[in-house]
Amino acid sequence: MLILVTGGTGFIGSHTCVELLKAGHGVIILDNLYNSKKDTAARIEALGGGKLVFYEGDIRDRALLDSVFARHAIDAVIHFAGLKAVGESCAKPLEYYGVNIGGTVTLCEAMRDAGCKAMVFSSSATVYGSENFVPFREDMPTGKATNPYGSTKIIIEQLLRDLLASDPDWQICLLRYFNPVGAHPSGQLGEDPNGIPNNLMPIISEVALGRRDCLQVFGGDYDTPDGTGVRDYIHVVDLAQGHIRALENIVGAPGCAIYNLGTGKGLSVLELVRAFTEATGVEIPCKIVGRRPGDIAYCYADVSKAKRELDWEARLSAADMCADVWRWLLRQ
DSSP, rough: OOEEEETTHHHHHHHHHHHHHTOEEEEEEEEESSSOOTTTTHHHHHHHSSOOEEOOOTTTTTHHEEEEESSSSOEEEEOOOSSOOHHHOOOOHHHHIIIIHHHHHHHHHHHHTOOOOOEEEEEEGGGGTSSSSSOOOSSOOOOSSSSSSHHHHHHHHHHHHHHHHHHHHEEEEEEEEEEEOOOTTTOOOOOOSSSSSHHHHHHHHHHTTTTTSEEEEEOSSSSTSSSSSSEOOHHHHHHHHHHHHHHHTTOOEEEEEEESSOSSSSHHHHHHHHHHHHHHOOOEEEEEOOOTTTTOOOEOOOOOOHHHHHHOOOOOOOHHHHHHHHHHHHHH
């Protein structure tokens, strides 16, 4: 199949493109490079063993989207492009609604008019909100989002369900994944955000490299074993392979499928820090500070549906995640 990957040079998108090429699929990337770098495309080709087509541009640019669909017989879209930092979304809600929701509407309009009606959407565990109990299951109602980023994911999920209701030919998969970390085991591809990182592992990495004095841990008084937030950390390569299984499962099968992609196990912030030290030998000084707006105490998945229907499950450990990140960092 020929797949358009929006946000394909980003952290998760780039690893997914590697797995797509390895699986024999054609890849077209559309990315505005807001939080990634153009030379990532060459590394994807080297690791995936194939060629791809790259377009620099924004998913809100309808003319560009129309030209891409006109030039290529695209079979399906994997939609990663969007803003993703929880804390930033609280400070910049208009930007998050404009890019994430507005961009998805424009993309879906272009897909509809081009006759391409298969999409795998990069959703998030944030859609479960704070009212559901862990482990989160796909049949739970989406909750009240605790931040604007989560709100955009809830709204886009509903938008896609409404689209399917209006036209049953659509083939949609909503992938609710949890906390991606790690890097390609080659050390040639990893998380490389532009500007100030917002996610935990890139910040741990900066401390390990001596670029920060310590890791600020947001909240040490949650109702968890060590007081720090518990999350379901999944290796990005496992996550990427889950996208391939989801894609191959939904194309040609109209409807809307929803899957959690995680490990099904929670690690606290301090447990992940210890895992990093054990894997690398590098101590990470930590400082507990106030809670961050929008965060919850626990977030981890029930992953039985993905295992049952996609024949997929995470296989890489926290030690693998940390060792692969360190290998990536040492090659920079």
